[in-house]
Amino acid sequence: MTSETVEFDTGRMTRGQRRIALTAIGGYYVDGYDLLVLSGALLGIKPELSPAPGLLGLVGASAFVGMALGSVLTGPLTDRLGCRPVFFASMAVFVLASLGFLLVNDVWQLIALRFFVGFAIGADMPALAALIAEFIPSRRRGTFTGLGGVAWMLGALTAIAVTLLIFTLAGPQHWRWVMATGAIAAVLLLFLRRRTPESPYWLRAHGRHEEALAAWRYATSGEIPPEAAPAAAGPRQPAPLRLLFRKPLAIMMVMLCVYWGCNNLYGSAILLYQPTLISRIVTPSTFTALLFTAATTSLAVILGLVVCLWVIESIGRRFIALTGTAIAAVCTFLIWAGFGTSWLVLVAFAITIAVINGGTSLAFYSWAPELFPASVRGRAIGIVNMVGKTGSVVGTLALPSMFEALGAVSFLVIAGLAVLNVVVTYRLAPETRGLTLRQLEERVYA
Numbered sequence: 001m002t003s004e005t006v007e008f009d010t011g012r013m014t015r016g017q018r019r020i021a022l023t024a025i026g027g028y029y030v031d032g033y034d035l036l037v038l039s040g041a042l043l044g045i046k047p048e049l050s051p052a053p054g055l056l057g058l059v060g061a062s063a064f065v066g067m068a069l070g071s072v073l074t075g076p077l078t079d080r081l082g083c084r085p086v087f088f089a090s091m092a093v094f095v096l097a098s099l100g101f102l103l104v105n106d107v108w109q110l111i112a113l114r115f116f117v118g119f120a121i122g123a124d125m126p127a128l129a130a131l132i133a134e135f136i137p138s139r140r141r142g143t144f145t146g147l148g149g150v151a152w153m154l155g156a157l158t159a160i161a162v163t164l165l166i167f168t169l170a171g172p173q174h175w176r177w178v179m180a181t182g183a184i185a186a187v188l189l190l191f192l193r194r195r196t197p198e199s200p201y202w203l204r205a206h207g208r209h210e211e212a213l214a215a216w217r218y219a220t221s222g223e224i225p226p227e228a229a230p231a232a233a234g235p236r237q238p239a240p241l242r243l244l245f246r247k248p249l250a251i252m253m254v255m256l257c258v259y260w261g262c263n264n265l266y267g268s269a270i271l272l273y274q275p276t277l278i279s280r281i282v283t284p285s286t287f288t289a290l291l292f293t294a295a296t297t298s299l300a301v302i303l304g305l306v307v308c309l310w311v312i313e314s315i316g317r318r319f320i321a322l323t324g325t326a327i328a329a330v331c332t333f334l335i336w337a338g339f340g341t342s343w344l345v346l347v348a349f350a351i352t353i354a355v356i357n358g359g360t361s362l363a364f365y366s367w368a369p370e371l372f373p374a375s376v377r378g379r380a381i382g383i384v385n386m387v388g389k390t391g392s393v394v395g396t397l398a399l400p401s402m403f404e405a406l407g408a409v410s411f412l413v414i415a416g417l418a419v420l421n422v423v424v425t426y427r428l429a430p431e432t433r434g435l436t437l438r439q440l441e442e443r444v445y446a
Helices: 015-049 053-081 083-103 107-135 138-170 172-180 182-195 200-205 209-221 241-245 249-272 274-281 286-314 317-337 342-370 377-406 409-428 437-443
Strands: none
Touching (some): 015 172, 053 377, 083 107, 107 138, 107 342, 138 172, 200 209, 241 249, 249 342, 249 409, 286 317, 286 342, 317 409, 342 377
């Protein structure tokens, strides 16, 4: 048997493959924890540091700037050096930056640390997405890539619970400790990742066929892989980046950039400022706003589990993307139309959060590693994630000022962006359900 003849994403799911996938999915958990821990901490940051609306937007956006740069800069490193080195270095940076929050004295220090935390998360995304897609059998790939979104929401729920606990016991003035708790999950993840092997697809693409087979055997039978050979042992140059800008890959790039860019433009902004927005709409109570955020995120977790365990592999990614985005468009329109009616706003808000986090985001997590061949996968995911996080930057910078200036009309703008997203996805997005990575190369990339 040679590595050229092995279909690494076929066969039955094994314990080793499940373990590898879960250590990769943990990166999404850390991402969700980080965003929602800031969302709650803002309720302590605002009265102490008193940032102007523009600086408040920069506090939220700086992590997304870091994510965008982290993704686009480490995508090429993932293609050249492999997933494993990036996989570990990113979490180490996250731990150090998270501990730095204990020393913050002003807004600009907070912004700088948020940037480095975001850089670490963005750097992790191309590697973890590739590892999940390349180790999981095709018939379960959608489930496990989609579970990244569920892990993200579980991280968000944990952050809300930790924030409520610390604020209840010690008060919102201890927001620095709230922010620093992200290091705990990252340290645990570093420990769990210690035995994760390199991607067999990456090893095979770089001429390291014996190591590719060893990594595959380890994933499927638990055999300990040998120490990796130096990168100089016969590697091939990564495929040229220009392949991503030629048909048919260029069409996939356009579709995913529009889809993920729009999804993050309105999704990240709504989620990050959910407690403060709800406080403006319904009640000034801090804990009521946080509990509402927990309730909407819990609804998203339930929806996400349904999507991952049944819908994504039985109906497909395209259906989830189109249906979820259309529902988000309708609900944000209802928020605008019924802004003076608290119950309608709350219900529409909850459904919007649920379908974005428990539906449309899960479709992206499946599509991103599937729609590009192994030779350019890291760079493609890096670029698309950069566009998505740039959307998050724009949304988080713009929403506080836009909400001050336009009020409820802000949600009408969001509804229009969601409609645009539906149109582009309908015209360009393929269905990838049930196809192996080799079949995808033959059908989608040919």
